[in-house]
Amino acid sequence: MESRNGNLVELRNVHKVYFRDRIEVPVLQGIDLTIREGEFVALMGPSGSGKSTLLNLIAGIDSPTGGEVRVAGESLGTLKPGKLAAWRARHIGFIFQLYNLIPVLTAYQNVELPLLLTKLSARERKKRVLKVLGLVGLEARAKHFPRQLSGGEEQRVAIARAIVADPTLLVADEPTGDLDAKNAAEILTLLQRLHAELEKTILMVTHDPHAAERAEKTLHLDKGVLQP
């Protein structure tokens, strides 16, 4: 799914500006970035450096003010909203800091959500959901609601939800930011396994150096600029 040169993510001169009370706030300033398929990249930087914004641009849930974002062979700026949603469903698995599970759905139902967008039958969906729940070690908790799970378990369900549709790229925004050290270590081990065993391309935003150590490559972002 990568482009012809083997790059899964390519950003060229990407700018992002927000407006707060009509005041222009530059967040990203001329970002050039390449991530090859199968890489596990950590993106570090202080608060407000633009890490999450950069992640959102790559995940296709935000659009740049200038420049080009090309992911999985597609220039995201050219896609209309409907096509972009379908592209996200196919290519992006998103892991949030606060898990963001739907509280009224069980772990099983939460994981099944991305598969509802596919043409898979109910039986096929069930097979895949149980498989990924097994992969994150939560098969026995399939019928539990988020409130009945620990923080670590919730994040593992969120990871299962992110990988169930077999996306091209996993993006994780501070996936251990809300967890204690033990659970954080387990989640990072899980991400490493996904990278090593399933050859997933992962882009992880973090400001925890221990978390970044688990990645193959670490990028530093400061004041909207990638540091050399």
Added chain:
Amino acid sequence: MKYFRLIWANLLRAKRRTFLTVFSIAIALFLFCTLRTVITSFEASLRASEATRLVVRHGASLVFPLPLAYRERLVQVPGVNGVSYGNWFGGFYQDPKNQFAQFAMDVPTMFDLFPELVMPADQVQAFRSERTAAIIGKALAKKYGWKLGDQVPIIGTIFPGEWRFVVRGIYEGKTKDVDENTLFFHWDYLNESLPEGRKNQVGIYWIRVASPDLAADVSRRVDAMFENSPQPTKTETEKAFQAGFISMIGNIQLLLTIIGSAIVFAIMLVTVNTMMMAARERTTEIAVLKTLGYSDGLILRLVAGEALLVSLLGGLLGCGLAALVFHESDFTASGFFPNFRVLPETIVAGLLLAVLMGILSGIVPAVTAARLEVASALRKVA
């Protein structure tokens, strides 16, 4: 269908709020069905009117009687081939709340003028031959458990005192629109019991014309005949009479339509507010769904689907309750609505209204949710 579970789960998120919303829609639709049934009951009574039957009453008002002597003159009007007469009795059974229509009728002529009252010949004969006999509609007999031979005491209000009648016949309507909640008894029995000053006075004459085409001409002739008498008449078709009788309490159709619309509109505003609150509370979840690849269109359908489901549940509950309550209760509003039944068309109209409420109440939150910008929604949470 695979998204139904998601819609349903969202509705059950705040069970009390969902229940109260469904319940308020149900009340609105129950009232809509009730008010609509008032109108259809009126329409049914109009449909039951015979096109060849004219009603002759006092020209000034229905409350003033006409002399019995008019009968002989009415019979002689060209085009008239039958005349009967009667008085509205206005009594109740045991308790003032047990009200239904009672008419004192000229029994020898009434079956000729009212062929829609169907009864076995032996019961007609028994009714004719006994001065205190009465006949009752099938629905009335069922309501009070009256059988042939039962003595029925009626307390008179226009004609005070306790009047005792023996049930000698139970009639059925020839069509479903015919009222089966009325008691008919001998006009002679009433007349003989009245003081001298109130004797030989008739509330209404019914005359039958040979063809509906003659109705206008006969009406003109009758009214012209009594134009300069102390008791002038007003003659009109039975349908016009019924419609006029109904209009005595105002433009009921307009009034009921306005009330019904106001109720539905008020409840719809409440529902809009509730659905908007429900959608606003889930801003993050909607953003998450969009991140997973749910399109704006799908989000719109999911949120609108919730509003539609809530409205439909309320509609089914309200319309179903109305159908059940008025079917089981034999409600007649003291005889004013003898055929008070919620028609299938009313239920269909109620459910369509529920769908419309669902669409209108869901459209704003659905569009808002569909337009939600994912990144900014997630940023607010983070």
